[in-house]
Amino acid sequence: MAHYIPFYRRLLRLAIPVVLSQIGQVTVSLVDNMMVGHVGTAELAASAFANNVFIIGMFFGMGITYGLTPLVGKAFGNNKPKEVVKWLKNGIFTHFAAALALSVVMFGVYFLLPYLGQTNDVLELASPYYLLLCASYLPFMLFFSVKQFFEGIGNTKIAMQITLVSNVINIAVNYVLIFGKFGFPELGLLGAGIGTLVSRLIMPVMFLFYIFRIQRFRHYFTLANAQPFSKKRIVSVLKIGIPIGFQIIVEVLTFSIGAIMMGWLGETPLAAHQVAIGLASFTYMISLGISQATTIRVSHQLGQNDFQSLKMAAFASTHLVLLFMSVMGLIFVLARNYLPLVFTTDPNVVIIASQLLVVAAIFQVFDGLQVIMLSTLRGMADVKIPMLMAFAAYMLVGIPTSYGFTFLLNAGPIGIWFGYLVGLGSAGIFFFLRFKHNISGKA
Numbered sequence: 001m002a003h004y005i006p007f008y009r010r011l012l013r014l015a016i017p018v019v020l021s022q023i024g025q026v027t028v029s030l031v032d033n034m035m036v037g038h039v040g041t042a043e044l045a046a047s048a049f050a051n052n053v054f055i056i057g058m059f060f061g062m063g064i065t066y067g068l069t070p071l072v073g074k075a076f077g078n079n080k081p082k083e084v085v086k087w088l089k090n091g092i093f094t095h096f097a098a099a100l101a102l103s104v105v106m107f108g109v110y111f112l113l114p115y116l117g118q119t120n121d122v123l124e125l126a127s128p129y130y131l132l133l134c135a136s137y138l139p140f141m142l143f144f145s146v147k148q149f150f151e152g153i154g155n156t157k158i159a160m161q162i163t164l165v166s167n168v169i170n171i172a173v174n175y176v177l178i179f180g181k182f183g184f185p186e187l188g189l190l191g192a193g194i195g196t197l198v199s200r201l202i203m204p205v206m207f208l209f210y211i212f213r214i215q216r217f218r219h220y221f222t223l224a225n226a227q228p229f230s231k232k233r234i235v236s237v238l239k240i241g242i243p244i245g246f247q248i249i250v251e252v253l254t255f256s257i258g259a260i261m262m263g264w265l266g267e268t269p270l271a272a273h274q275v276a277i278g279l280a281s282f283t284y285m286i287s288l289g290i291s292q293a294t295t296i297r298v299s300h301q302l303g304q305n306d307f308q309s310l311k312m313a314a315f316a317s318t319h320l321v322l323l324f325m326s327v328m329g330l331i332f333v334l335a336r337n338y339l340p341l342v343f344t345t346d347p348n349v350v351i352i353a354s355q356l357l358v359v360a361a362i363f364q365v366f367d368g369l370q371v372i373m374l375s376t377l378r379g380m381a382d383v384k385i386p387m388l389m390a391f392a393a394y395m396l397v398g399i400p401t402s403y404g405f406t407f408l409l410n411a412g413p414i415g416i417w418f419g420y421l422v423g424l425g426s427a428g429i430f431f432f433l434r435f436k437h438n439i440s441g442k443a
Contacts, residue, residue: 007316017160019289033278037343043189045267046125048274052259054133057106063248065144067241070299072152077303089224090233099141106134132193136200143203162206170199243383247390254394258416269413272352275343280360283328287321287368291375298379314376325368329361359417366424373431389430398423
């Protein structure tokens with residue numbers, strides 16, 4: 001294992017800023033849930049419902065932006081600066097156009113909310129909150145587009161700094177508006193939505209500040225402005241980005257459909273689901289941060305045609321994530337009766353959430369494996385076959401398993417999470433086999 005040490009170090013230098021950024025994002029989500037949960041169970045359930053619908057479009061858009069990183073990373077690793085700025089110009093244009101189209105679709109989904117089987121109390125609270133989330137979508141996508149370019153050239157620190165600052169702003173606005181502090185009205189869940197909108201408007205503005213302030217980054221954008229639009233490059237960005245978007249959508253849709261099914265069981269199971277998924281998301285986001293650094297490392301090694309280093313970078317990431325997820329799974333089991341108390345004092349919510357955390361402790365390991373292997377494949381620009389694998393694992397295996405355990409075998413809320421476990425396990429195995437196939441004979 002000693003020969004992996006340099007790979008651990010290089011990976012962590014890239015990953016730590018991304019991980020801190022991811023921790024910041026999920027911390028805000030956890031704080032939102034804590035604040036909203038102390039307002040009431042109905043508010044927590046409404047937050048869960050609106051977010052689980054919204055993140056389908058949000059993560060699809062984010063997936064499209066992820067397609068820029070391997071293209072920029074490969075050109076950067078191959079020391080072709082002119083190629084880098086061409087991808088910058090065409091990538092950001094493509095992402096902006098996609099964000100506009102997706103914004104229209106997501107606002108349209110608002111009119112479908114009453115048909116998703118939620119209680120009237122949840123629907124009444126969730127509807128205006130969902131509209132505020134939709135309003136925050138375009139600036140959020142602009143931030144992610146520039147973020148993926150910066151990560152392609154190996155800079156992960158700036159996005160981290162912007163994310164952390166915006167998160168502090170989000171928490172502050174939430175505190176003031178959710179609970180009505182300093183003379184402001186007490187808006188509850190609506191206040192959380194305003195906090196999200198304000199923080200996401202600030203994120204792309206802060207990126208502009210960095211670009212104008214630092215000459216090296218300003219130079220990239222100046223050169224990019226002089227480049228022509230290229231239909232071929234726009235298509236290339238979409239050919240990678242759209243399958244990645246669908247990969248993410250399929251996984252997110254699995255969890256969103258699970259949340260909707262949980263809502264069929266009542267407000268209390270849905271609130272418990274939101275608590276447990278918030279905790280599981282915290283560990284996942286850290287693994288996701290490491291995986292995004294893995295995409296950068298793999299794309300750079302691919303640009304240099306160094307397949308042995310590419311393979312070792314992928315396995316070094318896998319070692320770190322599996323170790324981390326195993327430790328966090330143990331914590332979930334040991335503290336399952338105490339962690340939910342941070343979010344709610346409702347004893348029925350706590351009991352159900354503690355049961356879900358036991359299942360989460362197991363699927364953590366498979367979740368870590370699938371996210372690393374998938375990000376490695378993205379770094380190699382292999383996205384179409386993994387998209388089909390994701391569909392098979394989540395939609396053909398995971399969702400039917402959730403439904404079968406919950407409604408046919410009467411397993412209750414925990415049955416939905418058994419489906420998550422089976423789906424993630426299948427995905428992890430599929431993606432690992434695909435990576436082994438890609439690297440066979442090259443390293």
